[in-house]
Amino acid sequence: MTTTLVGAPTPKQPAGPAAPMPRTKSWRSSIGLGVVALLSLLIFGLTTQAGSQTNFVIATNSDFVTLPGLGLPSKLAAVSFSIVALLLAGWTAFRANQYRKVGLWLPIVFGMAVMGALLTWAGAGRDNTTIQLTGLLTSALFLAVPLVFGALAGTLCERSGIINIAIEGQLLAGAFLAALVGSMAGNAYVGLIAAPIAGALVGLLLAIFATKYWVNQIVVGVVLNLLVVGLTSFFFSTVMTDNPNLNQSLGLPRIDIPILSGIPVLGPVLFNQNLLVYIMYAVVIVLQIMLFRSRWGLRVRSVGEHPKAADTVGIKVNRTRIRNTVLGGAVAGLGGAFFTVASGLAFGKEMTAGKGYIALAAMILGRWNPKGALAAALLFGFADALRVQLGIIGSDIPSQFLAMTPYLATILAVAGLVGHARPPAAEGTPYKK
Structure with a gap:
C-alpha cells in the first residue's frame, strides 16, 4: 500500500516520446489550378470556332534542323490543352491528399497547356496570320x-x-x-x-x-x-x-x-x-x-x-x-x-x-x-510579349488585361494560393544597438 502525503510534490513520470504533430492538407494550389483550368476550358475550349485552324511557326531558317510549320484544328486543340490542365490540377489534388508536394515540372507544364489553349483560341480562323513561337519566346x-x-x-x-x-x-x-x-x-x-x-x-x-x-x-x-x-x-x-x-x-x-x-x-x-x-x-x-x-x-x-x-x-x-x-x-x-x-x-x-x-x-x-x-520575371515578360503578339494578330483580348497579369499574380502569391511566401523576419526593421 502506497501512502501519498497531502501537499507533497508528485513524482515526475518519465517523459515518453512526443506525440507527432498532426499534418494538414493544403488544397490552395489544387483549387487555384483547377479554377484556371476550368476557365481555360470554358473560355478558350468551348468558344473556339469549330472547323477553324491555328497556324504556328516553330523554328527559324537559321536552325540546324528546319522544322515545318504546324497547323492545328483550333477547337480540338484548345479543348485538349484545357483537359490536360484539368488533369494536372487533379494530380495536384491527389498529391495533396497524400500530404505530398508536386515537382517543379507541374506548374511549368500546366502553364504551357493553358498558354497553348489561349494561343490556339486567339489564332483560330486567321488563315493569313501565324503565331511565331520562337519570336514570342x-x-x-x-x-x-x-x-x-x-x-x-x-x-x-x-x-x-x-x-x-x-x-x-x-x-x-x-x-x-x-x-x-x-x-x-x-x-x-x-x-x-x-x-x-x-x-x-x-x-x-x-x-x-x-x-x-x-x-x-x-x-x-x-x-x-x-x-x-x-x-x-x-x-x-x-x-x-x-x-x-x-x-x-x-x-x-x-x-x-x-x-x-x-x-x-x-x-x-x-x-x-x-x-x-x-x-x-x-x-x-x-x-x-x-x-x-x-x-x-x-x-x-x-x-x-x-x-x-x-x-x-x-x-x-x-x-x-x-x-x-x-x-x-x-x-x-x-x-x-x-x-x-x-x-x-x-x-x-x-x-x-x-x-x-x-x-x-x-x-x-x-x-x-x-x-x-x-522564373517570375520570365512569366511577366511572357505576358508582355503575348500582349504584343495578340495585338499583331488582332485578338479580341484587351491588352489591358494582360498588362495587369503581374499584379494579379502577386496578389495570388501573397494570398498563399501558390504557396506560403514569407519575407525575411527582420525586413524593414532598423537595427539599433
Missing part, C-alpha cells in the same frame, strides 16, 4: 531583362533586411546615365558600364536613411523614386533637349554564339542576344550560389532574419545592410541600361513605366530567391 526573354535585374536587386536588399521600393528610381537612373555617358563616349558599352553607378548612388541614399537615420524604408523608397523622376526629367528637358548629341540612339549588337544558337527553338531565344542578356545569366547564377552556398550569403541572410544574433557573433549588421543595398542598387542600375543602350533607344521621360514595381512583384512571387525571381 525571344521577346519574352528580352522584355524580362529589366524585371530580372530589378527583382535581383530587391532580393539582395531585402535578404539583408532593407525594403527596396526604390527599384523604379534605380532603373530610371541607370537608363539615364547609360544614355548620357554612352552618347558622350559614342559607345554603347561605355554607357553599359556607367549604368550601375547611377543605381548604386540611389541605393546608397536609401541605405544611409534606412540605417543611420532610421527613416521608414517604404517612405524613403517612394521619395527616392520621385526624386529620380524629377531629376532625370529636368536634365532631359534642359541638357538633352538642347544638346541632342547627348541623347543618341545607341544599341548593343547581338552576339551569336556558334552552334548553340542553331538549336531549334531555344537556340535563337537563349544564345542570340546582346551582352546585357548574357550578363543577366551570369548574375542570376552567381547570386544563387553566393546567397545559399557561401559564408557571405549565410551572413547576409542571418542579418535579414535575426540581426541581434548576427551581431552577437561579430557580424556588422548595418555595414552588411549598406553594402547589400548599394550592390542591389548597382544591379538595378545595370538593368536600367535595357531601356536605352540595350534596346537602341534614346532616353525619354519616365521611360521605365513602372517596371520597378513589377520587379518587386517578381521578387515576391519568386520568394526572395534569385532563380525564383528569374
